[in-house]
Amino acid sequence: MHRVPMDPSLQRRTDPKSITGKAPTPDRRVPLVVVGAGPAGVAAAIEAARAGVETVLLDENPIDNDLLAMDVPLWFGKRLHPSLRHRAGMLERVVAANPALADAYDAGVEVQLGVSVWSAFRNGPALRELDGPLLGLADVERSWLLGYQRLVVAAGARDLAMAFPGWDKAGAMGANGAFALMTRYRALVSQRMVVVGSGPLGLATAALALERGVEVAAVVEVEAEVRGDAALRRALQDKGVRFLTGHTVQAARGATGEVESVVLVRLDGDLAPIRGSETELGCDTICLAVGLVPNVELLNLLDCRLVFRSELGGFVPETDEWMRTSVPEVFVAGDGAGFHEGMVPDPEVARGQGRLAGLAAAASLGALDEGRARARRAELGAPSAGRPQEVHSHWRRWLRSLINAGGWEVHACQCEEVTRRELVEVQPPRYLGRRSDPMRARTLHTLLADGPVHPDQIKRLTRVGMGPCQGRRCREQVALLLAEQAGTPVSELPLASYRPPVRPLPLSVLWPPDEPAAMREDWVVWFGIPTQFAPHWNPTAVMGPNQSPLMVDK
Amino acid sequence: MVIIGGGVTGLSAGWWLAREGVDVLVLEKGIVGWEASGRNGGGATHVYSPLGLEEQRLWPQMDELLGYPTEYQPNRIRVALTEPQLAWYRRSAEIAAERGFRTDVLDAQQLKELVPIVGDNALGGTFTHYGGHANPQRTVQAYAWALQDHGGRIYQDTPVTGLTVAGGRVTAVETPRGRLGADVVVAAAGPQTGLLTAMVGAWLPLAPARAEMIITEPLPLMFRGGVDGNGLYGRQTLRGNLAYGGGPHEWIDVTDMSAPEKPSTPLVRSLARRLAELFPGAAHLRLIRSWAGIVENTPDGLPVLDRLADPGNFVVATMSSVGFGLSPAAGKAISELVRYGKCGFTDLSSLRLDRFAETPPDWRERQGWVPAPERAGAGVEVAGGQR
Numbered sequence: 001m002h003r004v005p006m007d008p009s010l011q012r013r014t015d016p017k018s019i020t021g022k023a024p025t026p027d028r029r030v031p032l033v034v035v036g037a038g039p040a041g042v043a044a045a046i047e048a049a050r051a052g053v054e055t056v057l058l059d060e061n062p063i064d065n066d067l068l069a070m071d072v073p074l075w076f077g078k079r080l081h082p083s084l085r086h087r088a089g090m091l092e093r094v095v096a097a098n099p100a101l102a103d104a105y106d107a108g109v110e111v112q113l114g115v116s117v118w119s120a121f122r123n124g125p126a127l128r129e130l131d132g133p134l135l136g137l138a139d140v141e142r143s144w145l146l147g148y149q150r151l152v153v154a155a156g157a158r159d160l161a162m163a164f165p166g167w168d169k170a171g172a173m174g175a176n177g178a179f180a181l182m183t184r185y186r187a188l189v190s191q192r193m194v195v196v197g198s199g200p201l202g203l204a205t206a207a208l209a210l211e212r213g214v215e216v217a218a219v220v221e222v223e224a225e226v227r228g229d230a231a232l233r234r235a236l237q238d239k240g241v242r243f244l245t246g247h248t249v250q251a252a253r254g255a256t257g258e259v260e261s262v263v264l265v266r267l268d269g270d271l272a273p274i275r276g277s278e279t280e281l282g283c284d285t286i287c288l289a290v291g292l293v294p295n296v297e298l299l300n301l302l303d304c305r306l307v308f309r310s311e312l313g314g315f316v317p318e319t320d321e322w323m324r325t326s327v328p329e330v331f332v333a334g335d336g337a338g339f340h341e342g343m344v345p346d347p348e349v350a351r352g353q354g355r356l357a358g359l360a361a362a363a364s365l366g367a368l369d370e371g372r373a374r375a376r377r378a379e380l381g382a383p384s385a386g387r388p389q390e391v392h393s394h395w396r397r398w399l400r401s402l403i404n405a406g407g408w409e410v411h412a413c414q415c416e417e418v419t420r421r422e423l424v425e426v427q428p429p430r431y432l433g434r435r436s437d438p439m440r441a442r443t444l445h446t447l448l449a450d451g452p453v454h455p456d457q458i459k460r461l462t463r464v465g466m467g468p469c470q471g472r473r474c475r476e477q478v479a480l481l482l483a484e485q486a487g488t489p490v491s492e493l494p495l496a497s498y499r500p501p502v503r504p505l506p507l508s509v510l511w512p513p514d515e516p517a518a519m520r521e522d523w524v525v526w527f528g529i530p531t532q533f534a535p536h537w538n539p540t541a542v543m544g545p546n547q548s549p550l551m552v553d554k
Numbered sequence: 555m556v557i558i559g560g561g562v563t564g565l566s567a568g569w570w571l572a573r574e575g576v577d578v579l580v581l582e583k584g585i586v587g588w589e590a591s592g593r594n595g596g597g598a599t600h601v602y603s604p605l606g607l608e609e610q611r612l613w614p615q616m617d618e619l620l621g622y623p624t625e626y627q628p629n630r631i632r633v634a635l636t637e638p639q640l641a642w643y644r645r646s647a648e649i650a651a652e653r654g655f656r657t658d659v660l661d662a663q664q665l666k667e668l669v670p671i672v673g674d675n676a677l678g679g680t681f682t683h684y685g686g687h688a689n690p691q692r693t694v695q696a697y698a699w700a701l702q703d704h705g706g707r708i709y710q711d712t713p714v715t716g717l718t719v720a721g722g723r724v725t726a727v728e729t730p731r732g733r734l735g736a737d738v739v740v741a742a743a744g745p746q747t748g749l750l751t752a753m754v755g756a757w758l759p760l761a762p763a764r765a766e767m768i769i770t771e772p773l774p775l776m777f778r779g780g781v782d783g784n785g786l787y788g789r790q791t792l793r794g795n796l797a798y799g800g801g802p803h804e805w806i807d808v809t810d811m812s813a814p815e816k817p818s819t820p821l822v823r824s825l826a827r828r829l830a831e832l833f834p835g836a837a838h839l840r841l842i843r844s845w846a847g848i849v850e851n852t853p854d855g856l857p858v859l860d861r862l863a864d865p866g867n868f869v870v871a872t873m874s875s876v877g878f879g880l881s882p883a884a885g886k887a888i889s890e891l892v893r894y895g896k897c898g899f900t901d902l903s904s905l906r907l908d909r910f911a912e913t914p915p916d917w918r919e920r921q922g923w924v925p926a927p928e929r930a931g932a933g934v935e936v937a938g939g940q941r
Contacts (some may be wrong), residue, residue, distance in 0.1 A: 013922035018804040126815040128926040438621040452709035460691035504840035510826035532855030535602035
């Protein structure tokens with residue numbers, strides 16, 4: 001280690017048991033990393049590469065098969081064609097489905113596919129040992145670290161999931177999961193689908209399914225009118241798609257663990273099911289297309305300031321006019337920066353943000369001077385914002401209808417098997433068995449008497465969201481349910497924290513082959529303070545007779 | 555009676571006091587158990603401590619006493635992967651035996667039967683008939699609820715901004731909710747306990763540090779969940795997850811009452827590696843979360859549980875990074891310091907504050923317990939500066 005010569009009396013002593021000198025350094029540090037090769041990420045990478053910036057574009061597709069089956073990172077619903085096991089073939093399909101990747105190659109972008117970003121690390125008040133910001137990366141076999149100077153996060157959006165009886169059966173999935181299986185992978189196993197939710201997202205899902213040879217039995221809408229483009233709706237109707245408005249899902253049915261039909265029910269003005277109005281439709285797939293949620297997990301780890309904007313899908317990064325976040329070296333673009341349904345038919349919105357983020361990142365690296373950057377900025381124009389509408393009151397109506405129709409005994413969290421009732425009663429998990437009387441008396445309302453509810457506290461007590469899917473299937477519905485029960489706007493509920501790894505990876509994959517030698521040599525269980533665990537009745541047993549109990553040389 | 559700090563130590567003390575009918579108010583700057591109290595490994599095996607005997611006696615009764623589940627489970631198993639580790643576990647067993655605690659030495663075969671996920675690299679280990687573990691998050695909430703059931707009160711989101719001392723007593727506690735009077739004040743605020751102690755003119759040397767843990771997806775329950783080794787502490791939770799920590803800490807600064815940042819670092823990979831080495835049969839398990847916590851240490855790593863002479867109604871309580879397991883006994887000791895001025899069930903003289911009277915102000919620098927210097931930009935110089 002290089003040391004600056006200094007007066008020995010001033011030389012900094014270090015604790016050999018601390019992290020000092022043990023923090024790993026990445027093999028490589030690149031000027032710009034772009035996370036996500038969707039329309040926004042590819043546009044950002046191309047823009048920066050054309051400005052002369054060495055750019056690495058990462059995309060996790062094709063995703064590890066086992067993760068797909070766990071509904072990570074999207075709600076794929078376990079309708080997976082066996083061809084997904086053939087990774088080389090999948091890689092070809094991923095490339096074929098994304099022609100813009102070829103443009104990125106041509107622009108000189110280093111494209112890495114099948115590489116997931118499972119964490120982002122950055123120095124801050126309580127972490128100073130990194131030699132710069134790092135990403136934790138992994139493929140199916142190993143993990144490594146990559147340093148960067150600038151980062152563009154174009155991580156897309158994930159599915160808003162909501163529970164109904166049978167939603168854990170194979171065949172219940174989200175719109176983005178279905179899109180990925182139909183387009184990127186060509187691996188959706190489905191004959192007949194019911195789409196839950198109209199609007200641009202639901203209508204586009206139905207249209208795509210029809211195009212891919214899946215029969216669409218119905219589109220269900222909780223509101224009184226079909227939402228979205230009237231022409232598209234008529235086109236779907238012409239192809240035999242039924243529209244059931246003022247309806248919700250009562251249950252998915254199936255003798256085995258698979259969806260075989262869905263029971264829909266008509267709602268009255270209070271969103272209560274009307275007895276006798278049930279319709280059972282045969283289908284093997286129920287695709288929830290009620291909404292999408294921006295993927296802000298990496299931004300949360302990076303401590304980018306997030307603000308709640310219902311019209312953009314919930315918590316989104318605060319950005320300036322250059323798509324720069326509150327963390328100066330981090331930029332965002334695309335659905336992950338904020339999603340609204342107007343972006344479904346128009347990927348140009350995401351691309352525009354991507355170009356801007358790529359340009360801004362390049363300019364901040366000094367690749368373009370200010371004049372050129374401004375000129376290019378003027379050429380690009382401002383990305384069209386559209387006219388996004390507030391979505392959470394609509395989402396709450398869906399949730400209310402699903403509770404009214406499906407009840408409180410449905411698992412809100414599939415991984416940890418926590419029912420809606422257990423959630424709002426803040427009951428400990430069932431495997432603890434014995435419930436005491438005082439425990440039964442505790443509810444969300446007794447907890448609220450102590451202060452505003454925090455989703456993380458509910459997680460700890462009920463285990464909701466603590467399973468292997470990392471809360472992807474329950475996060476938003478839990479927040480909506482808590483808000484509903486607490487009588488507060490969902491915007492006032494803090495964001496449940498994200499923790500690394502944001503992809504659930506095997507220990508054997510995370511295993512660092514490149515661990516610094518000092519890490520192995522000076523590893524301690526706990527601080528390594530000799531006096532800390534000395535038996536008080538036998539103080540010399542551990543520390544030896546000559547050791548000062550204060551460890552301070554005076 | 556005001557307790558500053560809604561962590562496991564303060565809440566336990568408050569609960570012990572409330573069940574004796576004392577009017578208790580706990581002030582918590584955030585949410586109860588939000589800091590190190592809810593972020594640790596849950597170990598309850600500290601027989602070396604002056605509080606250790608009471609810790610061991612109380613834990614098996616805690617679910618009953620509190621009325622809420624703590625997920626307490628008895629016993630610990632230690633896995634040795636090297637001869638020196640095996641020798642150390644045997645030595646540790648002898649030391650515990652001096653206190654009357656029984657330990658069985660296990661050969662590799664016996665170990666494998668108890669912990670099926672150990673590999674051929676395990677040489678043997680020990681099974682302690684004492685010790686155990688609980689769920690920190692559930693336990694800390696249990697203390698809070700049980701305290702309330704006995705009439706105690708908790709103000710969350712209520713940081714302490716000042717203490718007024720007059721005539722050798724703390725006469726008021728300043729908070730954003732206003733000035734609160736108190737007969738006795740307990741400072742049990744983790745890393746911030748030193749700041750509070752300074753407010754009454756006393757010197758409590760504390761150094762905060764960040765420590766990290768990881769947790770895997772669940773696997774079927776083993777015979778006993780508390781299995782340590784290979785430089786790791788932790789447990790299999792009753793849900794089946796492996797929750798483990800260990801390895802190097804990072805010294806940091808905590809300069810005010812706000813909640814410190816708690817980032818995870820690339821150390822999660824090193825923890826994953828050691829867990830896979832300890833349990834080769836679990837190397838395929840997926841890591842689903844990691845987290846960090848901020849804990850404080852005194853210069854000798856031992857707690858301070860002391861009622862000061864001046865001001866005479868001020869109790870200092872820091873557990874020096876080992877607070878969770880000892881919390882039933884620590885809370886009881888604090889409640890006795892509050893009510894009687896001394897602890898009846900054990901000798902706390904080794905945990906007095908005055909042992910640091912001569913500790914110099916720059917002790918952290920002398921011990922090297924200091925944060926790394928801030929790195930300008932750390933490789934990400936950004937045009938346009940910081941926003």
